[in-house]
Amino acid sequence: MVRWLSHLRAERRLSPKTCEAYARDARQCLMFLSQHWGELVTLKRFAALEASDVRAFMAARRADDIGGRSLMRALAGLRSFARFLEREGLGKVGALSAIRAPKVGKSLPKPIQMSAAKRFADASERAGEDREPWIWARDAAVMALLYGSGLRISEALGLKRRDVPQPGAGDVLVVTGKGNKTRMVPVLQNVLALVHEYVAVCPHSLPPEGPIFVGARGGPLSPRIIQLTMARMRGALGLPDSATPHALRHSFATHLLSRGGDLRAIQELLGHASLSTTQIYTGIDSERLLEVYKTAHPRA
Template structure:
């Protein structure tokens, strides 16, 4: 059981994250779950609900006990690092508000883990995947829909959630799209002719009327299309082509960035197209070798 004071503080912090940092609903849900899990452990570990005063007395041994218990449940280092990050963010805010030192919490080091990034597809493999997706469904409009969605992922570097959030008024697709990504951050993305044409073909075949408040991409019965059908159709297509399991919808976005970089694209421009907050994220995401990164960097920042 979590004390009312701790629960109220958590809710206030979450509202702060939404208002000042524009955190998404998914982020807030993850934060809530991680911090509640931590507070529940501390309650059980200490043998009594922990009010705000007691939470100020958390020791390094308490943090280590929580991390050991978490690892004992079978979660990986990456998941534990995420949970610790949420707890630290909450404690950093709480310590500032309540005026105490949170050294024991903030000094804990996250477990090391190997970052796993989706591997990009070669250009020919990406094209073959889209062609194969186009013959997976017996209903032409569904096949055209699936091709249109995946083409947007590869051709515009959209996240699948961003592609599926498009509405009826977004069609016909213009030369550039205004996309609201993570944290509701806006970015402008050029639309390639292939992407525009694939969406146009889908709209010609779609049996559901497009209205101002309706989603652009529709499920079989006319509701909003979720990511599941796209994930499934890509899984079938990649099995037929003998592609690795890493050939997922997100890998198409990854391929977009990598192919642009390979063609000489500037990292800053790619960062803006992807909607990354920092250049370091783009560097890690594209996973190019050091020599290639230095070549691009030297062109962007020539030495005197």
């Protein structure tokens, strides 16, 4: 399994979190099969896996209240493991290809209203909290990047100081997304101004090669800190639990689309590998699309 995980990281360039999830799913499957068969799982025995064994594993996971998406990921990981074994000449596991992926219900992203999304990036909204002002400025800058440029929280916190242009000296960020893929993302000057306001008051050293966003003690900033900040603020703003850091990214895409943004351009900005991933936002803005249809179609 160690060689398989190395292959996923080095050749497939999967993210550390995906590799971790695949490894966890594979271990859970092997542990289940060991109990299911009443013997240790060897490569030879695993190659003799039958479809009924896989279905039994999936049913056991479903009984543990595991959702459809997690089951689909587990099946994808097991298939990847099986392909690796076959490529290495260690056996062919045909049963996995006979299993249908579980159905996953489509759920639309829950964007935040434009006015509320802007308030998350306003440091003055937190002026009553017993925290140092530079921390208010830091959190406002991070949330401004999530909403203003549509970054994932890992992408924002992964920015190095040298990656962020000085105000007036540039309007593009180069971010590293999933699979270590880089992309260019435009950044608004008022968002850059918030970032540099934070830099100016940050009490810790921020070298060019180091992360631009740091924690209270100067180490890398944990995503959990931003999640907790948003949890406190959404309570004050009267927003639902769905108002998370990732919801700011959803809001970026939804609000662009509602203002006439091109779907293909939004796909590139978000760093989606497939246009179908970006198309979920059309479901949110269906009323606008229907209005365009009625206006433009000759038989409408």
